[in-house]
Amino acid sequence: MSLLLRSILIVFIGMNLSCAPKKADRSVQTLTDLQQKFETKCRKDYKLNVITRMVGKTFWIYAPTDKPLFDFGSESGAPPDPLKKPAKYALLFMNGSFSQDKTFDFEYDIVPKIKADLANNGITEVGTDYFNKLYNNLFTVVTETLLDPNSISFVVMAITDIKKGIETRYTFYLEDYRMASVEGIPYDEFEKRVLQESKGSKDFIGDDIGQHLEYNDIAMSDFLTKQIVQRVRFKFTQSDFPPQKKYEEAILDIIADTPRYYHFKDFTGARLSDIRSKKKMVFTPKQLDLFGADKPKDNADQEPKGKLIHIIFEDGKTTFKDQ
Numbered sequence: 001m002s003l004l005l006r007s008i009l010i011v012f013i014g015m016n017l018s019c020a021p022k023k024a025d026r027s028v029q030t031l032t033d034l035q036q037k038f039e040t041k042c043r044k045d046y047k048l049n050v051i052t053r054m055v056g057k058t059f060w061i062y063a064p065t066d067k068p069l070f071d072f073g074s075e076s077g078a079p080p081d082p083l084k085k086p087a088k089y090a091l092l093f094m095n096g097s098f099s100q101d102k103t104f105d106f107e108y109d110i111v112p113k114i115k116a117d118l119a120n121n122g123i124t125e126v127g128t129d130y131f132n133k134l135y136n137n138l139f140t141v142v143t144e145t146l147l148d149p150n151s152i153s154f155v156v157m158a159i160t161d162i163k164k165g166i167e168t169r170y171t172f173y174l175e176d177y178r179m180a181s182v183e184g185i186p187y188d189e190f191e192k193r194v195l196q197e198s199k200g201s202k203d204f205i206g207d208d209i210g211q212h213l214e215y216n217d218i219a220m221s222d223f224l225t226k227q228i229v230q231r232v233r234f235k236f237t238q239s240d241f242p243p244q245k246k247y248e249e250a251i252l253d254i255i256a257d258t259p260r261y262y263h264f265k266d267f268t269g270a271r272l273s274d275i276r277s278k279k280k281m282v283f284t285p286k287q288l289d290l291f292g293a294d295k296p297k298d299n300a301d302q303e304p305k306g307k308l309i310h311i312i313f314e315d316g317k318t319t320f321k322d323q
Contacts, residue, residue, distance in 0.1 A: 106251070154174065270282075
């Protein structure tokens with residue numbers, strides 16, 4: 001997948017979630033000029049019958065197909081990387097939300113990793129040739145039609161196998177794609193900013209107009225919340241440098257850095273809840289300034305401090321203890 005996006009970005013260089021969701025109803029929507037341009041280019045250049053919807057500043061793309069999207073392939077076991085550190089913790093659960101009081105709320109379940117699974121059965125899931133081509137073509141049309149207008153903030157791309165009921169969805173901030181296209185941010189950083197989700201449902205089967213989709217205007221706060229969760233999962237499961245000691249600080253670094261990438265300051269703080277230990281932590285934006293690789297220079301040498309709250313549930317009673 002990453003090779004496809006990389007090739008699209010190289011081609012471009014050479015060329016130099018807040019309102020109530022609504023079910024799709026194609027019959028009552030008038031296409032904007034931008035939608036017509038996008039859909040026409042898909043049909044004429046790539047023979048793709050896609051459906052688009054503009055909701056606020058979010059451009060939705062629905063690409064139904066009756067061809068398989070994924071398959072299994074073989075892979076050879078790579079030799080151990082001597083520079084890669086073994087994971088000491090296993091992330092069992094991570095979820096987040098943005099509350100009405102404008103606070104990032106996260107809960108997680110993390111346990112020590114007793115033994116690493118070094119076995120490789122030689123099987124991996126891969127995109128089919130058709131999916132790779134479709135994915136490549138859609139991003140090419142995005143490059144050629146959507147990068148100039150300032151009316152778009154987010155793009156949601158849903159590619160759906162309507163025969164088997166499988167969908168993969170990509171949500172990205174259009175400015176991130178612009179920056180990656182001109183090497184303003186590293187490609188691997190752009191990958192981490194794209195929200196990726198795959199799921200299956202019988203509701204997808206036979207839906208060639210996107211009736212199952214709930215179109216909404218993506219809010220930056222919701223986008224950042226999901227991106228933080230995605231980055232934490234990556235840090236614990238795929239990074240060459242997973243947390244070794246204080247995993248809570250690794251989570252806080254991500255919570256602090258991610259809004260900075262977007263100059264997002266419209267939040268009142270962050271609340272963290274450790275499900276297993278029942279430990280809760282509350283941080284103000286000022287306290288979050290002490291965390292992250294991109295922390296403000298004035299706070300680079302300061303010791304991080306936060307408000308640690310232990311909530312103990314015992315005999316049906318709740319006890320709060322500050323530390």
